[in-house]
Amino acid sequence: MVSKGRVFGGCVCSIVAMGAAAVGLSLMFPVIFAEASLSKNILVDWLMWSRSSDVTQNPLQHSLHVVEGEINSGGGHGMDGCQQQLKVYVYSFPRRFNFGMLNYTQVDLDMPWLDGEVPPPWPSDGFILEKQHNVEYWMMMDLLEDKFGDREVIRVHNPKQADLFFVPFFSSLCFYRFGLSMDPESEDKALQEEMVKLILESPHWKRSGGEDHIIPLHHPNAFRFGRHLLNASIFIVADFGRTFPQVSSLQKDVVAPYTHIIPTYDDDNPDDPFNSREMLLFFQGTLKRKDYGIVRTKLASIIQNQSGVHFEEGSTNETGLRQATVGMRNSKFCLDPAGDTPSSCRLFDAIVSHCVPVIISDKIELPFEDELDYTTFALFYSVEESLQPGWLLSQLRNVSQVQWLQMWNRLKEVSHHFEYQFPSKQNDAVNMIWKQLHKKVPAIKLKFHRKERQKIADWWNW
Template sequence: MYRKAAIALTFAVLLLITYSIFIGTVDLRSYFIPLLQSSPLGAQTLCATGPPLKVFMYDLPRRFNVGMLNRRTAEEAPVTGKDWPPWPKNSGLKKQHSVEYWMMGSLLWEGNGGDGTEVVRVSDPELADAFFVPFFSSLSFNTHGHNMNDPATEIDHQLQIDLVKLLRESKYWNRSGGRDHVIPLTHPNAFRFLRPQVNASIQIVVDFGRYPRVMSNLSKDVVTPYVHVVDSFKDDNRSDPFESRTILLFFQGRTYRKDEGIVRVKLAKVLAGYDDVHYERSVATGENIKSSTQRMRTSKFCLHPAGDTPSSCRLFDAIVSHCIPVIVSDEIELPFEDELDYTQFSIFFSFKEALQPGYMVNQLRKLPKEKWIEMWKQLKNIAHHFEFHYPPEKEDAVNMLWRQVKRKVPAVKLAVHRSQRLKISDWWRRRK
């Protein structure tokens, strides 16, 4: 009797699986390899989903992009893959806001659209899923003056005026209201004069906290990492990485910041007096970046308090140094968080916890060596997702960003299609 019941049950399960495969709704891993479903994200290889995103890129004169890298040339013709310039080695902190450069380069690269890439450039805008606007808004701020009273700032202002005029004359901008256009705005002051004019676009941003929800929000925008400034730790193969890292907690940077960044001054007092805590006030010179690189590689934990905005390049410097990030922020948003679980390789403290004397240091000291090594391994596994390359590499930051954009497109298309036929755009809000 039991044998017949078991045979019947087995037959029913096989029939169900066969039917599911036939209609395309089954994931065989969930039947036969359930452990894969719960394995740590950091240990998995994230993979592309579906065909590459089809992107049309506007051909803008070089003054809007690479012309800022070499201001001695008057060349205005749009840059091509054949004359794509390398990122300057002596750019200093400008590098951290260079996401716009790497995204543009990925569209110009001759291997664009090949295996492992998430985006393909199309020459016919009618075929495009999205439109890329290659304006280096962050570099424009860093290049053309740093305050509103600087005469050079007018160049940045005029570039924004010229770009908005060009976009408003575009059939494709007007068709969607700019909602299917991608614009990198990674510096907090990028596009500072006319930011409201491009609010509807898919913005590539670092910090959401600086702007109100009507300007930046997770439903339409993409969180990007800063481009790391320190060199990546390529040969981190010590037999005992825990013992070889003799500094418990490391921080080096500006301590006088505004807004949430005032926590840095308070942390200086809380963390004073510990022999194995290095908390140093400094500015980002070439020499200080070199010393920071070495100290991150010899530290177990690297502190990431808020700066002028909740995020800073320091977090991504820590990741590529395989130094466990200690994130002190109540409002930070993190890149690729739909694919990466930051709690597997980072530790989080609220402002209140971090400013409680002795609390943060004691919690770090309590973390078992085995747990630290597990987190260190996770960092090594996921660090390549925060690397920017030209040509782009599979699963690097550039491809991760395009994959994030691809996931925004369906909602954008829905909004555009509905807006084209609705007589009362917000009728659902008027319901009682």
């Protein structure tokens, strides 16, 4: 006697098959389901499951999927009810809101990006500062990829099929291109106002109040004129340093990593990793910062010129990046103090350099923290304790070789989660962001479905 258990469209069915009775039962079940007017999802799931002649065989090897109410054989990515991928609809915005800012196209900038067009690569020259906040670019590139495979997200062209809606506005790049002067009448502001108007007039926005819309604004100054008008949406942020709780929060938004500037250390396999990194602590960057970043100048006065410490002003030109690359790869620990906001690109440069991050930022928020335990590969110290003379270096020198090697090995294991690339790969940065977004869908749908059937004002405090 063999027992099989299987979930069908949310219902758990257990079948005990004994001899020839199993054959009759397998033939009867689709009829029973149909006569009972059960959903097509249950029927399809049963049909797929029943094709397996052995409990250890993959029941999806001859998969079926439902497209527009029809049962077809195929790849399974269209399965209604068995769908595991996040379905995202992309607005057709003029390309001046996105790829047109890269100056790669001579086509009318008022035209939307067309299906079949090859997206432009990120420029290899210049665009250094812009690169660290180009999350919006990688997300849109991934959505335009038509290959299904093992992906977390698929683009849908029918908005009725969408779990979420992607707003293709490169807000961080727009700030770099047109908003650095902080002129209140800049083209940056004009584009933001036009984008807000387009979104607020959309029936998809009106239907949900924008709670199922994704808007990347990774630079702390990105979309600064319009974010309060669309604050029901899911923002893709670096941190919450320049937002207010009524605009942005962990509950609705997604913290995404910076795109690292330092190249990934792919061949980091020395015989003696601990002793081959001769420098104890490395920092190279801008020393004088605003707001949170004041801690940098205070740290400089305490640890600069100390034995085993490299703490210097740096630059983002080719020479500065080359020096930082060598320095991080030659150091056991990399200092990551707060910048103008609680986070900085330096953390992710350290991760891909396998240099154990020393994070001194009391209000930092970290990407993917529901899946990654940063304490296994980074050290965290408060600003107050770090500014005690001699305290920080004493802590680092007391980290044993065994402890450091554990963190170094863990950095090598997790660094792929912070890689932006095209095509995206399983559990890379883009894929991880989609996973974070996917987790928000059930709560959004719960709220929307309740709202649709309510006859009176909501009585529950969300």
